[in-house]
Amino acid sequence: MYIEQMERAKRRFIITNSSIILFGVVIWYFIGPQSPISGLGIAIVGGGIIRTIDYKMYVSDKEKDFIDELVDRWGVLDIQSGRGRAEKEQYEQLMRQCDDKLHIQAISLTRFQNDLGDILNRLGQLDVEIRLLLLDPESDICEWYGEEDQERGDLQATIRESAQRLYEREIETLEVRYYDAMPANYFRIDSKAFVGPYFISEPSRSTLTFLGRTDGDLVDSYTQHFESLWQDGRQPSIEND
Template sequence: MAFFRFLWKNSIYLLVNIIILLLGAYLIKSGTCLDVNSSDQSNSTISISIGTSLIAASIVMFLDLFRQLSISRIFAQLQNIVYDAGLQHIYKKRDIDKYDDLVSEMSSSLDIVGYSLGAFFESYSDILQVKTNKNPVNLRIMLVDPDSLFSKNRAQNELKSEGAFREKITTMLRFFKGNSKVEIRFFHSPISSMIFRIDKVMFVGPHFYKKQSKATTTMEIKQGHWLFEEYQQEFERMWADASPVDDTKMGL
């Protein structure tokens, strides 16, 4: 269907090309029919030369048409992959400088899910505390239950001690304790992706086996596109199944 739509869109170009091809064939045929031993020999040569040139030009035009078709297909794929999905950038690592400006300029809300979010807390705990105290900014932080096997196994996969995540999470809980703008919940299943949304910009990425999260591929996606909505819905589903933190269990 895409092929026929392309031809219809370029129907005038195609029609002109066919006319040139037929004209070239006609001139060649006319030239070969002339008596080469007569005074028409020069006309025959001219006719064949022009006809040959027209056919050559027509072939070039046909090749250019198919080149355009190939390019249009590539752009159609890119539009689906990049534009329609809302994909803005792909980074080789999770720890990127762009977070700094987005967090500093944040005006509405932040959602994030991870296993320990140690690097996130170390980098932005102070500014988030200030923003939530002085601005109408709300934070939803979701962490895999540090006492679950999922969390312990992930810590080992990242070559960390079994209790490394619990220690970092406890520090975070104590820091934000009493802040009504910050809600922290525990998720009781493994997570396949990191989701980090700052207002209208979202960063997502996989959790690779035996590779630290901060060194893992990350995609930046924009609100208003289907990929953003897909991950936002995933966060909402997980958030609904997550449970509030038991302060007593965490020793708070």
């Protein structure tokens, strides 16, 4: 709302100030530079130019203050066009610095294990709390999602295999649970987290993703959602799955 108000104010200023400058040009042009009144036209034009410069500086300061306040409140650190291999380096860098919590809500974490599985083992040796939520392969949502997203193949089998691989790592601080809800991306590394949606029509590796502080309003909503799903989640029965 604030941005729309500022845009409307900018348009009103541009129209008004341009009209004033044009009025000054008309006075100077039609009366002629030799007339004493022509000085009034020059003064009007000069005043309009000065007001334009002052207003641009004022708007820049207001926009900066607004952005600073927005970033501070919502805790946004970065906005990325995807969370695929192009961002693997950033995920890896933050994971190597992790010393407290690694909490993830995803669908199967198959690609995560392929790309960053070795670091996962290392974090277990450092006693990092690792809590991983995978989409429940027995849920109606998983069945529906698997039918809609054909690129994932047999989604139920993929999730079970991923859970099996996670348990085979024998990491004492790692716990896996299944959740029965619409998928969301939540990748928390200590006090920072990557968050974002999943879209049926778009691969997750190219889906818009936010990086934010866990104490900001944006990530906090995802954190509360994660904790709620974690409490309601069920542990995989690896022997039966």
